Amino acid sequence: MNILKGEAVRLRALEPTDVDLLYEWENNSSIWSISNTIVPFSRFVLEKYIADSHLDIFQTKQLRLMIDLIRSEGNKTIGAIDLYDFDPMHSRAGIGILINNEKNRNRGYASESLSLLINYAFKILQLHQLYCNIDSDNKVSLRLFKKFNFEVIGEKKEWNRTPQGWKSEYMLQLINKND
Numbered sequence: 001m002n003i004l005k006g007e008a009v010r011l012r013a014l015e016p017t018d019v020d021l022l023y024e025w026e027n028n029s030s031i032w033s034i035s036n037t038i039v040p041f042s043r044f045v046l047e048k049y050i051a052d053s054h055l056d057i058f059q060t061k062q063l064r065l066m067i068d069l070i071r072s073e074g075n076k077t078i079g080a081i082d083l084y085d086f087d088p089m090h091s092r093a094g095i096g097i098l099i100n101n102e103k104n105r106n107r108g109y110a111s112e113s114l115s116l117l118i119n120y121a122f123k124i125l126q127l128h129q130l131y132c133n134i135d136s137d138n139k140v141s142l143r144l145f146k147k148f149n150f151e152v153i154g155e156k157k158e159w160n161r162t163p164q165g166w167k168s169e170y171m172l173q174l175i176n177k178n179d
Contacts (some may be wrong), residue, residue: 003120004065006112011065011081011120012122016051018066021077022046026102031052031149057125061086067099067113077106081113083121091119097144108142117149117174129175136168150174 004011024028026041030089038049063083065162068075079099086093095117099110121127132150134141158166 003124004116006116008070009078009109009112009116010068010070010075011113011116012068014050014064014066016047016050017047018077019043019050021037021066021100022080025098027079056084057083058088065085065095065117067109069109078109079113080119083117083125091126093125093127094131095121095130095132107138111147114144114148116176122178126179127176128179131171131173131174133146134170134172136170142170142172145172145174148174 002010023041023043023046028045039142044121046143053064061084062075063086065081066077067079067081069078079097081095081097083093083095085134095109095114097114099105119128119175132145133156134145136155142152151174152170153173156171156173159169160167
């Protein structure tokens with residue numbers, strides 16, 4: 001059994017061939033607000049990031065897994081899911097997810113990916129808790145994380161400046177009840 005494989009998606013490590021996708025995604029300014037990015041990434045930086053991705057999460061304090069849609073004609077990469085700010089002392093990490101193309105959203109792929117990563121984080125990494133930060137107006141992401149019992153534990157008012165004005169951000173937390 002592969003803990004990182006579901007019915008429709010599988011999570012996998014970064015490969016050198018992913019550099020073009022990462023370059024496209026990381027330099028798409030329309031999604032920078034979700035990742036708190038304000039500058040583009042060079043191909044060189046992304047190639048180095050991929051080259052170092054074999055390092056253990058305990059060394060890098062982060063883990064990016066690519067989300068592949070399982071298809072009979074060959075898998076297709078549709079997004080990425082991250083553990084970031086990994087804190088081994090307190091056994092916690094932040095979590096973020098991207099399904100890049102809108103046509104692949106609202107089809108259950110993010111939900112299945114999140115389920116796989118939660119299972120991996122709690123069973124393999126033996127984390128005590130996961131958390132995420134979501135803009136208060138991102139109803140789709142709020143619904144997704146709440147589906148997996150993430151609880152809103154606070155609101156950071158007027159936390160992020162956007163071209164449309166200030167936006168508040170919710171912090172959500174999921175505690176592993178089985179550890």
